[in-house]
Amino acid sequence: MSRFLAEKYQSLVAYTPGEQPTDMKYIKLNTNESPFPPSEGVIRAISKERVEELRLYSDPTCGVLREKIAKQFGVEKANVFVSNGSDDILNFSFMAFCDGSHTGVAFPEISYGFYSVYADLHRVDAKKIPLTKDFRVDYTDYLNVGRTVVIANPNAPTGIALSVREIEEIVKSNPDHVVLIDEAYVDFGAESALRLTEKYENLLVVRTFSKSYSLAGARLGFAIGHTSLIADLEKIKYSTNPYNINRLSLLAGAAAMDESDYYMENCKKIQENRAYTTDALRKLGFSVLPSSANFIFAKSDAIGGEELYLELKKRGILVRHFSTELIRDYNRITVGTIKEMQTLVETVRTILAEKTSD
Numbered sequence: 001m002s003r004f005l006a007e008k009y010q011s012l013v014a015y016t017p018g019e020q021p022t023d024m025k026y027i028k029l030n031t032n033e034s035p036f037p038p039s040e041g042v043i044r045a046i047s048k049e050r051v052e053e054l055r056l057y058s059d060p061t062c063g064v065l066r067e068k069i070a071k072q073f074g075v076e077k078a079n080v081f082v083s084n085g086s087d088d089i090l091n092f093s094f095m096a097f098c099d100g101s102h103t104g105v106a107f108p109e110i111s112y113g114f115y116s117v118y119a120d121l122h123r124v125d126a127k128k129i130p131l132t133k134d135f136r137v138d139y140t141d142y143l144n145v146g147r148t149v150v151i152a153n154p155n156a157p158t159g160i161a162l163s164v165r166e167i168e169e170i171v172k173s174n175p176d177h178v179v180l181i182d183e184a185y186v187d188f189g190a191e192s193a194l195r196l197t198e199k200y201e202n203l204l205v206v207r208t209f210s211k212s213y214s215l216a217g218a219r220l221g222f223a224i225g226h227t228s229l230i231a232d233l234e235k236i237k238y239s240t241n242p243y244n245i246n247r248l249s250l251l252a253g254a255a256a257m258d259e260s261d262y263y264m265e266n267c268k269k270i271q272e273n274r275a276y277t278t279d280a281l282r283k284l285g286f287s288v289l290p291s292s293a294n295f296i297f298a299k300s301d302a303i304g305g306e307e308l309y310l311e312l313k314k315r316g317i318l319v320r321h322f323s324t325e326l327i328r329d330y331n332r333i334t335v336g337t338i339k340e341m342q343t344l345v346e347t348v349r350t351i352l353a354e355k356t357s358d
């Protein structure tokens with residue numbers, strides 16, 4: 001830290017992203033990326049001519065992409081906001097819809113780590129609501145909470161989802177606060193709250209192209225909600241960085257929307273591979289939470305969470321371990337191809353066997 005850093009940021013603890021090591025080729029099951037490549041149309045869209053156009057600024061209104069997203073989800077373009085990854089939208093939402101002096105935020109104590117970081121960054125009072133003993137979000141904890149509500153559905157890193165009926169109860173009971181539902185993983189088996197955005201002006205649904213649409217490196221996220229919420233987000237975007245999505249990512253996103261069938265097929269494969277991995281790990285004695293996402297959260301009584309993470313890493317498999325007390329026994333394992341998952345299961349089997357023969 002330099003002596004110039006603003007005082008308000010001196011105690012900020014930044015988010016720690018999952019490792020992206022370059023020392024060797026790993027089976028990468030640590031950051032919930034898709035194991036499948038982007039669709040053919042995305043690859044065709046990034047042509048030489050388009051690359052040459054990088055000398056020009058990108059379209060700040062993101063018109064084509066917003067139009068495609070609107071059509072895909074049956075809403076108007078004015079209901080759609082796009083930005084540089086859904087992290088950007090979460091950041092903007094904390095700026096727009098929370099206010100340190102009178103509107104704090106509520107989110108689950110165990111959830112996406114960035115929520116806490118954004119709350120600290122923007123000096124918003126955060127109420128972190130514990131999960132139930134079996135790691136569920138209890139929707140009744142969020143009724144009439146009188147704060148902006150942020151919930152990942154399915155939740156991360158647990159993978160457990162709320163029903164739309166439960167989400168509607170939360171939205172209904174907090175009419176004077178925004179309820180942000182972060183649906184980063186919804187395509188892998190949870191129910192989307194999108195249709196409720198027509199009915200409730202205080203609901204914002206946030207999505208990403210990073211997981212189900214195989215475009216984590218393009219950095220694209222979108223939000224759907226009432227036109228006035230979208231206008232608020234636009235205001236923040238135009239007050240920070242109007243060209244925050246580059247030309248190539250705009251093209252990639254638009255092409256991906258045209259090929260949703262390909263991506264939804266991939267999501268089905270991930271669900272099959274998730275079922276295989278859950279079953280195989282349970283047979284090896286693991287407790288595995290019931291996941292509706294493209295990852296599973298698992299622990300074994302035979303080996304500590306950190307030890308398993310390190311043993312897997314030594315053998316070329318990366319998973320995500322969190323050292324937070326409540327979840328330190330677990331690892332979050334992204335669901336990859338069936339071959340990757342078979343290798344994972346066999347490697348875990350070997351590690352456990354070596355441990356018992358010690």
Ligand code: PMP
Nearest residue numbers: 085086087112152184208210221
């Ligand atoms: N929300 C959740 C729950 C996540 O796990 C992630 C991925 N780390 C994000 C949002 C952000 O995704 P992105 O910025 O790649 O759209």
